[in-house]
Amino acid sequence: MNERVRVTSGLPAAFLASGSSFTDFLGESAPHLLPGRRALPPHVAGDLAPTATTIVAATYPGGVVMGGDRRATMGNYIAQRDIQKVYASDEFSVVGIAGSAGIAIEMIRLFTVELEHFEKIEGTTLSLDGKANRLATMIRGNLGAAMQGLAVVPLFAGIDPESADPARPGRIFSYDVTGGVYEEFGYASIGSGSMFAKSALKKVWAPDRDREATVRAIVESLYDAADDDSATGGPDLVRRLFPTLYAVTAEGAARVPEDEVVAVAEAVIAERSSGHRTD
Amino acid sequence: MTMPFYASVEQIMRDRSELARKGIARGRSVAVLSYAGGVLFIAETQNASTALRKVSEIYDRIGFAAVGRYSEFDNLRTAGIRLADMRGYSYDRRDVSGRQLANSYAHALNSIFTEQQKPYEVEICVAEVGKSQSSDQLYRITYDGSIADERNFVIMGGQAEAMTLTLRGIYRADLSLAEAIELGVRALASVGGNNGEPRQLPTDQLEVAILDRDRPLRAFKRIAGPALEALLTSDTPVGAPFEGVAEGATEDAAGDAAPLLDPHPGQPPAMPRPDDPVATGDTDADEPAAADDSTAGAAGSDPDSSGSA
Numbered sequence: 001m002n003e004r005v006r007v008t009s010g011l012p013a014a015f016l017a018s019g020s021s022f023t024d025f026l027g028e029s030a031p032h033l034l035p036g037r038r039a040l041p042p043h044v045a046g047d048l049a050p051t052a053t054t055i056v057a058a059t060y061p062g063g064v065v066m067g068g069d070r071r072a073t074m075g076n077y078i079a080q081r082d083i084q085k086v087y088a089s090d091e092f093s094v095v096g097i098a099g100s101a102g103i104a105i106e107m108i109r110l111f112t113v114e115l116e117h118f119e120k121i122e123g124t125t126l127s128l129d130g131k132a133n134r135l136a137t138m139i140r141g142n143l144g145a146a147m148q149g150l151a152v153v154p155l156f157a158g159i160d161p162e163s164a165d166p167a168r169p170g171r172i173f174s175y176d177v178t179g180g181v182y183e184e185f186g187y188a189s190i191g192s193g194s195m196f197a198k199s200a201l202k203k204v205w206a207p208d209r210d211r212e213a214t215v216r217a218i219v220e221s222l223y224d225a226a227d228d229d230s231a232t233g234g235p236d237l238v239r240r241l242f243p244t245l246y247a248v249t250a251e252g253a254a255r256v257p258e259d260e261v262v263a264v265a266e267a268v269i270a271e272r273s274s275g276h277r278t279d
Numbered sequence: 280m281t282m283p284f285y286a287s288v289e290q291i292m293r294d295r296s297e298l299a300r301k302g303i304a305r306g307r308s309v310a311v312l313s314y315a316g317g318v319l320f321i322a323e324t325q326n327a328s329t330a331l332r333k334v335s336e337i338y339d340r341i342g343f344a345a346v347g348r349y350s351e352f353d354n355l356r357t358a359g360i361r362l363a364d365m366r367g368y369s370y371d372r373r374d375v376s377g378r379q380l381a382n383s384y385a386h387a388l389n390s391i392f393t394e395q396q397k398p399y400e401v402e403i404c405v406a407e408v409g410k411s412q413s414s415d416q417l418y419r420i421t422y423d424g425s426i427a428d429e430r431n432f433v434i435m436g437g438q439a440e441a442m443t444l445t446l447r448g449i450y451r452a453d454l455s456l457a458e459a460i461e462l463g464v465r466a467l468a469s470v471g472g473n474n475g476e477p478r479q480l481p482t483d484q485l486e487v488a489i490l491d492r493d494r495p496l497r498a499f500k501r502i503a504g505p506a507l508e509a510l511l512t513s514d515t516p517v518g519a520p521f522e523g524v525a526e527g528a529t530e531d532a533a534g535d536a537a538p539l540l541d542p543h544p545g546q547p548p549a550m551p552r553p554d555d556p557v558a559t560g561d562t563d564a565d566e567p568a569a570a571d572d573s574t575a576g577a578a579g580s581d582p583d584s585s586g587s588a
Contacts, residue, residue: 011387015358022368025361033369113368116497120336120360 022117023110023138035106036141046149050079052104054193054225054232055086055096057157057172058205059186060214063249064157064170065256067218068096069193069226070241071233081236086244088253090115093131093158094246098191100150107138107152128160132173132181140179151177155190159248168207169250193225193232200224211247215256219243219264223272235265295398299422302400303347308436308467309333310446311344311404313415314459317498318406320344321463322486323436334488336499338363340408341377342490346436347401347422355384355403372496377407381418381426389424398422402435408490408498412452438470445469457510460487464511482508 014029023034031037050072057066068085071078079101086096089112097104114134119125126134135156142152156173163169172184187205189198200221209217219235222243226234235242242265245256307323320342322333333352335343337359345352359380367375384403392398399422407416417429431450434442446466454462464480472478487507490498502510 011358011362011383015361016354022361022364026365026368030365030369033365109368113364117360117364120364121357123330123332123335 020118020121021134022114023134025117026110034141035103035110035138036143036145040145040148040150042148044149045145046100047075049103049150050074050083050101051192051231052083052085052098052101053191054189054197054222054229055098055155055191056189056194056197056201056218056221056225057094057096057155057184057187058201058214058218059157059168059170059172059207060209060211061167061207062169063159063211063247064094064172065211065214065218065245065247066094066096066155066157067215067222067243067245067256069222069233069243070236071226071231072101073231078233081233081239082241084244086246087112088246088248088255089131089156089158090119090125091252092125092161092248093128093156094248094253095135095157096155096190097152098154098194099152100145103142103145103150104152104154107142108154111135111138127162128158128171131158132156132183135173136175136179136181139175139177143178146177153177153190155188157248158253159250161250170248189221189225191225191232193222193229196228197221197225197232215245215247215260216264216268218245219261220268223265223268235269237269295392296423299347299392299398299400303402303422303435304437306346306436308434308439308442309344309346309404310432310434310442310463310467311406311417312432312446312450312454312459312463313406313412313417313452314454314456315412315452316456316489317492318342318408318415318417318490319456319459319463320406320486320488321460321467322346323467323480324484324486326483332486334486334501335360336488336497337380337405338367338375339372339496340490340498341375341380342406342408342488342499343403344406344435345401345403348399351399352401352403355387355399355401358387359384359405377405377416377418381405381420384420385424385426387424388420388422392423404429404433404435406433406490408492410492412492434466441470442466456489460507460510482511 012029014025017028019025026033051074052072053069055066055068057064066086070082072080072083083101085098086094087108089095089108095108095111097108111134115126115131135154139152139154146152153175158171159169160171161169163171172188174182174184174188174190186207187198187201189201198221201217204217204220222232223234226232242258242261245261246253247256309320309322312319320334322344324333331349333345335356337343341363343356343359345356362383363375363380384405388399401422403420405418405420409415417433419427419429419433419435431452432446434446446462449462449465464485465477468478468480485507487502489500489502491500492498494500
């Protein structure tokens with residue numbers, strides 16, 4: 001009888017199964033759509049696809065800001081100058097990507113649908129830790145590709161309404177290629193320019209600085225990363241391309257307005273040029 | 280399975296229809312209305328704070344409402360969300376449409392009705408909010424997979440036919456949100472009271488949600504608690520804007536309805552109404568009398584008068 005119900009209900013069984021994860025559902029009904037499920041030929045493929053680089057995030061009282069540069073590279077080539085690496089994954093979280101751009105963007109799309117799917121089916125959102133762990137599962141699924149040079153490493157940040165300190169709801173999570181999740185205190189950076197960005201951020205970040213100061217610190221640290229890392233793009237005054245920044249507060253995740261970023265970036269450039277530094 | 284005695288196909292289908300119709304008529308009703316600012320869902324429930332919901336978001340511009348057996352329509356709701364999300368993920372968000380979802384539901388319900396022992400005792404409505412009110416789409420899909428493309432509004436559930444008649448008399452296309460809620464609640468309350476009098480529906484038994492035309496991307500929004508209270512107890516008491524407005528009313532009627540246009544703090548903006556609304560066909564000048572509270576759960580005493588099928 002069971003058999004009969006499964007075949008004749010008009011919709012494939014996976015559509016009527018219980019569960020609220022979109023990834024699990026895709027794995028049942030259309031596994032070819034999942035990143036990390038494809039068989040790869042056994043040689044290193046890292047040089048074939050563009051990679052995205054530096055992402056920085058920092059918390060401030062009331063929220064968290066994440067920013068990313070706009071450059072994607074393939075070896076010594078600049079593959080794209082205006083790539084977007086930071087996305088709002090749902091109303092109260094953002095995610096930035098470093099690593100193999102194509103796989104990373106696919107993963108972010110899936111992650112975004114995953115969060116929305118859960119919200120629609122369950123009628124409530126996942127906890128922030130739940131979202132962070134869900135992303136870790138996706139990274140873990142990509143380990144095979146990562147070992148062949150197509151690694152994806154995201155940075156995840158959001159607002160936790162159940163945070164221990166209600167005045168500081170912003171939290172940041174970083175990952176490694178094996179899917180390890182690590183909560184970061186205050187600020188974090190990933191990607192090829194992360195060493196420089198993090199060092200720069202370390203000097204200017206303080207827990208009690210406001211949103212404006214935090215936005216400035218992020219833009220400045222990306223500038224420093226671009227200064228020393230060829231795979232990170234600085235503000236491009238010729239093409240008017242500036243970093244992508246997102247801020248998450250209790251009101252939701254929103255892109256920091258372009259005008260504001262441009263003004264901050266121009267201020268940073270003006271300050272740096274006025275010093276006539278020769279180092 | 281044992282072989283049953285011979286029964287004609289007609290008889291089998293009739294029996295299944297009757298079963299489904301009785302099941303649907305036992306439940307409380309849902310109204311779906313297109314109004315100036317979007318599409319409104321109002322469901323009468325036992326307890327609106329419960330997680331067992333009749334109205335749900337399916338996709339960016341698509342909402343879902345259902346009556347009947349909860350486990351069955353929740354199955355369909357989940358399947359619809361999966362269908363829409365999968366399509367949006369493999370193509371693009373813009374490639375998900377209410378029409379295609381309604382078709383899938385119709386196919387599924389039809390197969391279940393013809394091939395399974397027991398049909399689903401559900402009736403569902405798939406609503407898609409358009410760029411303008413004329414492109415709003417409301418699809419009603421019944422237990423046997425029949426699908427109808429409805430204009431303006433859909434009412435499903437116990438006594439839906441009588442409620443539809445009530446709403447048809449008072450519905451206008453250019454309703455504001457507060458007016459649409461008021462009319463919807465009035466229609467739902469119009470049946471099931473003592474001696475044919477309207478019932479009083481407490482706020483905590485209403486599940487209200489909208490697809491807001493002006494909201495970018497995800498249009499679905501629930502209205503509950505104080506926000507709903509504010510809309511329901513707006514300046515004009517229930518029934519007042521239409522009091523004394525006879526057929527062929529002049530523009531004076533617009534003055535009566537004006538208080539409803541006052542924006543309520545924290546409410547989604549209602550679209551401004553055109554300058555000369557014409558009240559149509561409202562001859563119901565009676566003030567709805569407050570019904571006995573004990574009658575609130577007495578809906579559906581006559582299962583055979585269900586408006587489904």
